[in-house]
Amino acid sequence: MKVGYIGVGNMGGPMCRNLIKRSNHSVTVFDLNPEAVKTCTDLGATAGKSIADVTRGADIVMTSLPMPRDVEAVTLGADGILANAGKGQTYIDLSTNAPSMVKKIGAAMAAKGVAMLDAPVSGGTVGAEAATIAIMVGGDKKVFDDALPVLQSFSANVIHMGELGTGTVAKLVNNMMAFCNAAAAAEGLMLGVTAGLDPHKLVQVISSSSGNSSAFKSFSERALSGKFSPPSFALNLAHKDLHLAMELADELDVPLPQGSATHNLQRMARRMGLGNNDSSAILQVYESVLKKTVKP
Ligand code: NAD
Numbered sequence: 001m002k003v004g005y006i007g008v009g010n011m012g013g014p015m016c017r018n019l020i021k022r023s024n025h026s027v028t029v030f031d032l033n034p035e036a037v038k039t040c041t042d043l044g045a046t047a048g049k050s051i052a053d054v055t056r057g058a059d060i061v062m063t064s065l066p067m068p069r070d071v072e073a074v075t076l077g078a079d080g081i082l083a084n085a086g087k088g089q090t091y092i093d094l095s096t097n098a099p100s101m102v103k104k105i106g107a108a109m110a111a112k113g114v115a116m117l118d119a120p121v122s123g124g125t126v127g128a129e130a131a132t133i134a135i136m137v138g139g140d141k142k143v144f145d146d147a148l149p150v151l152q153s154f155s156a157n158v159i160h161m162g163e164l165g166t167g168t169v170a171k172l173v174n175n176m177m178a179f180c181n182a183a184a185a186a187e188g189l190m191l192g193v194t195a196g197l198d199p200h201k202l203v204q205v206i207s208s209s210s211g212n213s214s215a216f217k218s219f220s221e222r223a224l225s226g227k228f229s230p231p232s233f234a235l236n237l238a239h240k241d242l243h244l245a246m247e248l249a250d251e252l253d254v255p256l257p258q259g260s261a262t263h264n265l266q267r268m269a270r271r272m273g274l275g276n277n278d279s280s281a282i283l284q285v286y287e288s289v290l291k292k293t294v295k296p
Helices: 012-022 034-041 051-055 068-076 099-111 124-130 141-152 166-194 199-207 214-225 235-252 257-271 279-290
Strands: 002-006 026-030 060-063 090-093 115-118 134-138 157-162
Touching: 002 012, 002 051, 012 026, 012 034, 012 124, 026 034, 026 051, 060 068, 068 090, 068 099, 090 099, 090 141, 099 115, 099 166, 115 141, 115 166, 134 141, 134 166, 141 157, 157 166, 166 199, 166 214, 166 235, 166 257, 166 279, 199 214, 214 279, 235 257, 235 279, 257 279
Parallel strands: 002 026, 002 060, 060 090, 090 115, 134 157
Antiparallel strands: 115 134
């Protein structure tokens, strides 16, 4: 198959490199950052000159982009994917997008005979490198089945959730839970170290106790190192995800007291100028208030 890949940053990069390494598909890559493109062309991909270049003639075009507005611009914007795609092609969005934006793009694609799947991913950059990430997919089952071998070349856990948009809803639920876990970890670690506990022993004991979680593992590593930059998952992107979950909850009138508190905590960290740091930088809000760090 011919695959076009747009957006090869922290997540898109390792996913695309696994696609190149673990399959025989012919891959053409486009990103605004030439260094990111080079990491893929070094492995045999072709560098596309534009979105149009990547889209024309591809069986599948994929995007992994930061914000819903970026996905909108790349798909529906002038000389974007839609303008260059035609009947029989499939577009797959791997970004964490808004369910409403997914449906808007899907309808515009369908009107031109282009199939769409929303396929957000979870597992972080470590999971993306190891091809152990989960991909939660929404869209037509036949389109999903046809695209499955391509998705499986960079993920061990591809799950069809239902109609278009359902993958994105599952992703927003997952991330809200992960961020609430991280916020609880920040409070717990600060309480423990302020009471005089050794932070390494505290992390060790929680890691084998009921307070443990997958979010705690990556969060506690960052907390103990005191290194929140460069990000593997930027706070600005985490804040975007939680904003989208809150928006969905507003639409459905579902109360989210934990999600809402965590979203405000992320906002405090952004207001401290930490938006481009890792999402675990929410800890620095507490560290700043308590004038104490988890890092010994
Ligand atoms: P990133 O900022 O590291 O990468 C985004 C890439 O898109 C960059 O290389 C950028 O140059 C490129 N880009 C932006 N606009 C473009 C355009 N108009 N044309 C071409 N390229 C463009 O972000 P990321 O962390 O890789 O996240 C990508 C998506 O994956 C986001 O929606 C994020 O929420 C989601 N996600 C991230 C993680 C993570 O751990 N980083 C995990 C799961 C999901």
